[in-house]
Amino acid sequence: MSFTTKRWASLGALAFTAALVAGACNSGTPSTAPVSAAASEAPASQAASQGPASAAASGGAASTAPSSAPTQAAGGGTGKAPNIFVVGGKADDPFWSRVKRGAEDAGMIVKAEGGSVTWLAPANYNNLGPDAAKLLQTALSQNPGAVVGPDWVPDAEDAAFEAIVAAKVPLIVYNSGYLAAAQKVGALNYVGSDDNVAGATAGKYLASHGFKHALCVNDFPGASFAEARCGGIKQGMTSAGAQYTELPLPSSDYGNQTAVSQAVKAAILKDPTIDVIMTLGVSDEPAVQSAIDQANARSTVKAATFDMDTTTLQDVKSGKLLFTIDQQPYMQGFLAVSMLNQYVQWGLTMPQQPVLTGPAIVDASGVDAALAGAAAGTR
Amino acid sequence: MTSQDERGARGRDGAIAVKPSAPPRFDVGGLIRRPETGALIGTVGVLVFFSIVGGRTFLSSAGVSSWLNVAAELGIIALPVGLLMIAGELDLSVGSVLAASSMTTSIVSGNWGMPVFVGILSGLALGLLVGAANGLVVTRTRVPSFVVTLATNFSVAGITLALAIALTGSTSSSLSAGEPAKTLLGSLIGGQFEVAVIWWALAVAVVGWLLHVSKYGNWIFAIGGDLESARTMGIPINGVKIALYMSSALGAALVGVIQAILYNGAQVAAGQAFVFNSIIAVVIGGVLLTGGYGSVVGIVMGTLTFAIVNQGIYFSGWDANLASLILGLMLLAAVLMNNTFRRMALSYSPKSKPVEQGRR
Numbered sequence: 001m002s003f004t005t006k007r008w009a010s011l012g013a014l015a016f017t018a019a020l021v022a023g024a025c026n027s028g029t030p031s032t033a034p035v036s037a038a039a040s041e042a043p044a045s046q047a048a049s050q051g052p053a054s055a056a057a058s059g060g061a062a063s064t065a066p067s068s069a070p071t072q073a074a075g076g077g078t079g080k081a082p083n084i085f086v087v088g089g090k091a092d093d094p095f096w097s098r099v100k101r102g103a104e105d106a107g108m109i110v111k112a113e114g115g116s117v118t119w120l121a122p123a124n125y126n127n128l129g130p131d132a133a134k135l136l137q138t139a140l141s142q143n144p145g146a147v148v149g150p151d152w153v154p155d156a157e158d159a160a161f162e163a164i165v166a167a168k169v170p171l172i173v174y175n176s177g178y179l180a181a182a183q184k185v186g187a188l189n190y191v192g193s194d195d196n197v198a199g200a201t202a203g204k205y206l207a208s209h210g211f212k213h214a215l216c217v218n219d220f221p222g223a224s225f226a227e228a229r230c231g232g233i234k235q236g237m238t239s240a241g242a243q244y245t246e247l248p249l250p251s252s253d254y255g256n257q258t259a260v261s262q263a264v265k266a267a268i269l270k271d272p273t274i275d276v277i278m279t280l281g282v283s284d285e286p287a288v289q290s291a292i293d294q295a296n297a298r299s300t301v302k303a304a305t306f307d308m309d310t311t312t313l314q315d316v317k318s319g320k321l322l323f324t325i326d327q328q329p330y331m332q333g334f335l336a337v338s339m340l341n342q343y344v345q346w347g348l349t350m351p352q353q354p355v356l357t358g359p360a361i362v363d364a365s366g367v368d369a370a371l372a373g374a375a376a377g378t379r
Numbered sequence: 380m381t382s383q384d385e386r387g388a389r390g391r392d393g394a395i396a397v398k399p400s401a402p403p404r405f406d407v408g409g410l411i412r413r414p415e416t417g418a419l420i421g422t423v424g425v426l427v428f429f430s431i432v433g434g435r436t437f438l439s440s441a442g443v444s445s446w447l448n449v450a451a452e453l454g455i456i457a458l459p460v461g462l463l464m465i466a467g468e469l470d471l472s473v474g475s476v477l478a479a480s481s482m483t484t485s486i487v488s489g490n491w492g493m494p495v496f497v498g499i500l501s502g503l504a505l506g507l508l509v510g511a512a513n514g515l516v517v518t519r520t521r522v523p524s525f526v527v528t529l530a531t532n533f534s535v536a537g538i539t540l541a542l543a544i545a546l547t548g549s550t551s552s553s554l555s556a557g558e559p560a561k562t563l564l565g566s567l568i569g570g571q572f573e574v575a576v577i578w579w580a581l582a583v584a585v586v587g588w589l590l591h592v593s594k595y596g597n598w599i600f601a602i603g604g605d606l607e608s609a610r611t612m613g614i615p616i617n618g619v620k621i622a623l624y625m626s627s628a629l630g631a632a633l634v635g636v637i638q639a640i641l642y643n644g645a646q647v648a649a650g651q652a653f654v655f656n657s658i659i660a661v662v663i664g665g666v667l668l669t670g671g672y673g674s675v676v677g678i679v680m681g682t683l684t685f686a687i688v689n690q691g692i693y694f695s696g697w698d699a700n701l702a703s704l705i706l707g708l709m710l711l712a713a714v715l716m717n718n719t720f721r722r723m724a725l726s727y728s729p730k731s732k733p734v735e736q737g738r739r
Binding site for chain 1: 436441442444445446448449452474536539540543544548549550551552553567570571573638641642643644646647648649650651652653655656689690693694696699700702703706
């Protein structure tokens with residue numbers, strides 16, 4: 001809603017306020033998932049699937065040194081299963097439904113041992129940082145045994161994270177923020193992927209398979225996850241001597257496959273040297289396939305995407321898509337909850353910091369296993 | 380008994396497109412004062428502008444289809460939304476209805492393997508159902524339609540999400556539609572133009588007849604222009620409004636079905652861009668936000684203008700980061716121009732038509 005007349009802008013603001021009120025009510029009484037809370041005017045599913053990452057994208061260099069700096073001393077080894085609160089994205093986001101499934105699956109063990117896992121999510125992504133901070137406060141007010149949270153907007157959320165650590169509640173930062181953000185607030189560990197590394201991995205894969213000019217379809221210009229992903233592709237391509245172009249889309253195109261498709265078609269008609277198109281999420285992938293058909297460029301232009309769902313996996317299987325990049329969201333929820341459960345009960349910790357869950361490139365060779373996982377709602 | 384008077388009133392508002400009884404005399408003053416003129420100038424203006432900036436590709440069939448496809452889908456929703464706005468109401472629920480109907484079609488015919496026409500009918504029926512609910516709540520409770528349909532937009536999105544996860548375990552669904560359906564709804568004519576363009580043309584004809592020829596058009600203008608007068612004249616206001624809400628939801632549902640079949644699947648989070656885009660197209664087309672004024676030609680022009688600006692930027696070679704800025708400035712310019720032409724239209728005093736002096 002960035003481009004309407006003044007009148008509509010103010011109506012939009014009203015809608016936004018209504019959404020905020022809904023969000024506030026939601027955080028007041030945490031339910032297991034905000035399924036009844038609705039999509040907003042500007043659903044930012046991918047913005048939060050990765051969330052605005054901290055500027056300090058510290059690369060994926062996993063230091064294997066035993067954790068010394070950020071360890072929280074108290075809280076470990078109680079012998080009792082904790083009540084774990086997990087802050088995450090909306091459940092209608094394909095990505096976050098996998099994270100939630102992982103957290104819930106790990107939660108089965110927690111429940112069997114007498115604890116619980118509660119999922120907290122904002123009603124929409126319009127005010128991500130403050131909403132996430134509120135949810136973290138909500139979690140803390142429930143006297144939690146442990147907390148998992150994404151550091152989407154460090155400036156807005158860090159105070160809430162620090163309050164959790166100060167209350168001696170074991171904390172794992174996951175999905176966004178990377179290790180630097182986790183260590184800054186004193187969390188046990190970081191579990192997640194690194195968008196820049198994922199982008200660079202994709203770029204190198206493309207360059208090594210003979211592609212000369214990649215187009216990155218950025219449907220969320222300005223969001224740091226999007227910049228990190230496109231930026232990574234750029235690094236991967238240009239370092240191998242290949243070309244890179246970015247196509248930023250205005251918010252009036254968001255969620256409208258036809259508009260995305262026509263924009264991509266225009267881009268490849270305008271520059272015939274483009275031979276591969278990368279999308280930042282699965283939602284734009286069918287639109288790109290249609291654009292390639294409409295531009296009559298099936299033989300000269302290939303496509304690949306970040307993240308995955310059944311449609312993209314089937315396209316990989318049928319050869320319409322080169323690969324998808326899986327950051328294995330299920331593992332983010334599953335590992336974060338499991339690690340906290342074991343830590344609180346038995347004081348167990350992982351030496352790896354951060355714990356990276358991706359990227360994994362799923363191409364024709366690994367697509368069948370991924371399809372089976374997708375059918376089960378885990379991949 | 381009302382028909383003749385209302386037709387006169389509408390003519391005086393300048394909103395009638397063709398007056399069968401009027402002599403076919405070319406009149407520059409009259410043309411300038413037509414309510415669509417501002418919208419028409421806007422459309423021609425942006426078309427010429429992007430033809431110059433965009434070069435040969437923009438005018439090729441690939442370029443034309445680029446904005447015509449976007450316009451067609453938006454137009455199918457904008458037309459009934461425009462009727463509602465002329466009747467003084469809003470519909471902010473079209474985004475969720477689109478997503479819900481495309482998910483319904485895709486789940487019924489994709490996941491469950493039922494014949495594709497069953498899926499299509501389920502999707503459209505769901506749209507009609509939501510539209511009827513909107514209409515009933517708006518007419519029964521008198522809560523402003525802005526609030527009611529905003530609530531519907533949220534509620535339907537929530538139900539769609541919950542049901543999609545409950546029924547399929549996923550937030551997206553894939554569908555491969557069989558042959559008659561694919562050709563009728565989701566194919567590309569000549570590999571370029573969506574069949575939606577033809578559906579849009581049909582919708583323009585139907586809505587044009589409805590608004591400018593049939594008596595129902597008079598009713599819609601009367602409801603939006605002066606609700607109390609419309610009531611005292613015996614117009615079935617509630618019935619008309621419910622029908623209008625059902626038609627806007629049907630338009631959104633049709634686009635949902637088209638996208639599901641064209642892109643071989645559906646996603647829960649789709650469609651929200653249509654909520655504001657449809658209203659923008661209608662407003663550029665010269666329909667008053669307060670109701671009672673507008674035309675089908677104007678709405679069509681507004682839709683085309685929006686689509687040309689939105690897609691033209693990709694052919695211009697400019698920094699695409701500026702797309703939203705250019706879109707915003709052009710929209711503002713279009714609406715300012717419309718206001719000028721509307722003032723002129725409303726200042727028009729017909730020489731040989733002394734009826735309805737008291738109105739407005």
